Amino acid sequence: MEIFEIFEHTFMLRALIGGVLISLCASLLGVSLVLKRYSMIGDGLSHTGFGALAIGAAAGFPPLEFAIPIVIAAAFLLLRISENGKIKGDAAIALISTGALALGITVTSLSGINIDLESYMFGSILALSDNDIVLCVLVFIVVTVMFVLFYNRIFAVTFDENFSKAIGMKTGIYNIIIALLTALTTVIGMKLMGTLLISSLMIFPAVISMRIFSRFKSVVITSAVISVIGFFTGLCISFYFSTPAGASIVLVNIFMLTVFSIAGYVKNKISSKKNIV
Amino acid sequence: MNELIRCENVSFSYENTGVLKNLSFSVCDGDYLCIVGENGSGKSTLTKGLLGLKQPAAGKIIKNDSLKSGGIGYLPQQTPAQKDFPASVFEVVLSGRLGGKHGFCPFYTKRDKQDAHDNIKKLGLEELMKRSYRDLSGGQQQRVLLARALCAGKKILLLDEPVTGLDPIVTEEMYSLIEQLNREEKITVIMVSHDISSAVKYASHILHLNYDNSFFGTANDYLNSPDGQKFFVGK
Structure with a gap:
């Protein structure tokens, strides 16, 4: 059966399982990030992750274990800076991400270690090891449990931080939780999607589902579904047409965004006509 | 009358510069207090102080014990990010129930939902309940946030410039809705406002902030005070 050939390779199974789990995590967090206008944070964190991986590899540390704490630290730093406002959040992200990228590239070329730069940048479906899958499962469990437990509070903080503070919620903690989970998801997802493309997993599904859905709960649920569809379709395309995996997934997402935008436009037209009548 | 909040010689500073000095006033059950003053006179700082987010x-x-359980129902100014937020009216109003007493319970109880329903009804939002917040007009959005504030605190509403960006007709509707809550539901209202003529029209008390020489008194006294005269000369 040629169609099911995709499931016969262990590396594809790994990419599939790991990718679906990471897509789900990313899409859940993405809704909050997009609505809080923090879309670029995933991008900034993945660049930091690249820098950390490069340094880790050069120094002979296990790269992922080395990168995770550094990216978490960067996530805290980014949130802090965004809140304090001396340097604006978007500028801070640009500073940190280009800085980390520059550092990573320099260390890589100086150390003389031969790493496959392209797969770091754009991801590789061959990249996931059994260990990575275990990490993916762990991150997935942490993200979903946290998200379900704090769902109502995440909604409140995302919708209105000032109000949440006023009714006595510790909004800082929820921002930290979101930053922490985003950092974890980013580092784990980087191998598969690549430094430059991982943030698409967070942003696209949320933006796509917001074209049509207008309740928070339905946006969260559809983003999760959309992210899995986008990932699976992209991976299949990548396998059968030998295109780069990360890029194929992004292209599928762009296609879905176009379809949903048109559908959302039509939906608005119809409902505004209804209101006039 | 039952005193709900009393400020005694309160001073606030912001980034090491004094904003307010020696401010004393009190809010009693059923009052309608308007806090007015120029930009930078410390209205937002005082708001934060009243909410307990900033220490003087x-x-x-001093807050009455009855405020500790229900809290203050706060209506903040809208942020740009909120205007196109995908959330149903019910979801937004319900989030007002998250305040303090919930403890660690991650989900809403039946009582929470009932309370949200009641407040939606009270503000005449039943037909909009399933609609999305982002599809509502400015005035409707403000009503939704008011219903959420009622979910958070039944005794006092603290409204931060509630009519900003509303057209004149909707502004009047908003004012009479707030008046109705104050008169009929006996909810104490503290409103931060730029609109001094409406403040005098609706409020029972006025607090005019002015660094170390703030005015506090009834709306009538305010009209005869030097602060009030400044605004109403020639009218």
Whole structure:
């Protein structure tokens, strides 16, 4: 059966399982990030992750274990800076991400270690090891449990931080939780999607589902579904047409965004006509 | 009358510069207090102080014990990010129930939902309940946030410039809705406002902030005070 050939390779199974789990995590967090206008944070964190991986590899540390704490630290730093406002959040992200990228590239070329730069940048479906899958499962469990437990509070903080503070919620903690989970998801997802493309997993599904859905709960649920569809379709395309995996997934997402935008436009037209009548 | 909040010689500073000095006033059950003053006179700082988000540099803010359980129902100014937020009216109003007493319970109880329903009804939002917040007009959005504030606190509403960006007709509707809540539901209202003529029209008390020489008194006294005269000369 040629169609099911995709499931016969262990590396594809790994990419599939790991990718679906990471897509789900990313899409859940993405809704909050997009609505809080923090879309670029995933991008900034993945660049930091690249820098950390490069340094880790050069120094002979296990790269992922080395990168995770550094990216978490960067996530805290980014949130802090965004809140304090001396340097604006978007500028801070640009500073940190280009800085980390520059550092990573320099260390890589100086150390003389031969790493496959392209797969770091754009991801590789061959990249996931059994260990990575275990990490993916762990991150997935942490993200979903946290998200379900704090769902109502995440909604409140995302919708209105000032109000949440006023009714006595510790909004800082929820921002930290979101930053922490985003950092974890980013580092784990980087191998598969690549430094430059991982943030698409967070942003696209949320933006796509917001074209049509207008309740928070339905946006969260559809983003999760959309992210899995986008990932699976992209991976299949990548396998059968030998295109780069990360890029194929992004292209599928762009296609879905176009379809949903048109559908959302039509939906608005119809409902505004209804209101006039 | 039952005193709900009393400020005694309160001073606030912001980034090491004094904003307010020696401010004393009190809010009683059923009052309608308007806080007015120029930009930078410390209205937002005082709001934060009343909500307990900022400690005064000197003096005391004393709150009645009855405020500790229900809290203050706060209506903040809208942020740009909120205007196109995908959330149903019910979801937004319900989030007002998250305040304090919930403890660690991650989900809403039946009582929470009932309370949200009641407040939606009270503000005439039943037909909009399933609609999305982002599809509502400015005035409707403000009503939704008011319903959420009622979910958070039944005794006092603290409204931060509630009519900003509303057209004149909707502004009047908003004012009479707030008046109705104050008169009929006996909810104490503290409103931060730019609109001094409406403040005098609706409020029972006025607090005019002015660094170390703030005015506090009834709306009538305010009209005869030097602060009030400044605004109403020639009218």
